[in-house]
Amino acid sequence: MQAIDILMQEHRVIETVLNALESAADRLGAGEDIPMDFFFKAADFIRNYADGTHHQKEEGILFTALETNGYPKDAEPVSIFMDEHVEGRRLTKGMTDCAERIRSGDAGAKAELIQHARDYIILLREHIQREDNVLFPMADDILADGHRQLLADFNRADDELGTKDKYLRLAEELAKI
Incomplete structure (x- = not known):
């Protein structure tokens, strides 16, 4: 398995949660009672998986390897992906803030929650598409000889966090919404 394959497999797991989040947001918008715990769990998955x-592997390992090979983090395309990671964090915080307000009785936060969720879904789907079709093939070419080290670094990062299995199970749970 190549290092880039790991990132692409993680994208598929993330897409599973994006699909569940989209379903929950649509159903909430249609007036269905969706437990706020779903949104808190989705945000937990987003923040920690x-x-x-995933993004820490990109930012801390892949982007660093690209920088070592002449592609600085502050230049395109890497800088665009970094900015999108920041925007995703902002939208996730907005989602959890709105879910907390709803839980506290502020029904007016429902539309904001739905909008934050939809904005996050759009951002991440486009982001994943560009990474899969632009960044990863570029990285594959540039780092052809460094895949073994990247793979070891990715596996070490998973081992250090020790949360991979927990979040894979959470993705499966969220997909049942």
């Missing part, structure tokens, strides 16, 4: 595991 999509961002904490």
Whole structure:
């Protein structure tokens, strides 16, 4: 398995949660009672798997390897992906803030929650599409000889966090919404 394959497999897991989040947002918008715990769990997955595991591999390992090979983090395309990671964090915080307000009785936060969720879904789907079709093939070419080290670094990052299995199970749970 190549290092890039790990990132692409993680994208598929993230897409499972994006699909569940979209379903929950649509159903909430249609007036169905969706437990706020779903949104808190989705945000937990986003923060700790999509961002904490996956994006940290990109930012801390892949982008650093690209920088070592002449592609600085502050230049395109890497800078665009970094900015999108930041925007995703902002939208996730907005989602959890709105879910907390709803839980506290502020029904007016429902439309904001739905909008934050939809904005996050759009951002991440486009982000994943560009990474899969632009960034990863570029990285594959540039880092052809460094895949073994990247793979070891990715596996070490998973081992250090020790949360991969927990969040894979959470993705399966969220998909049942």
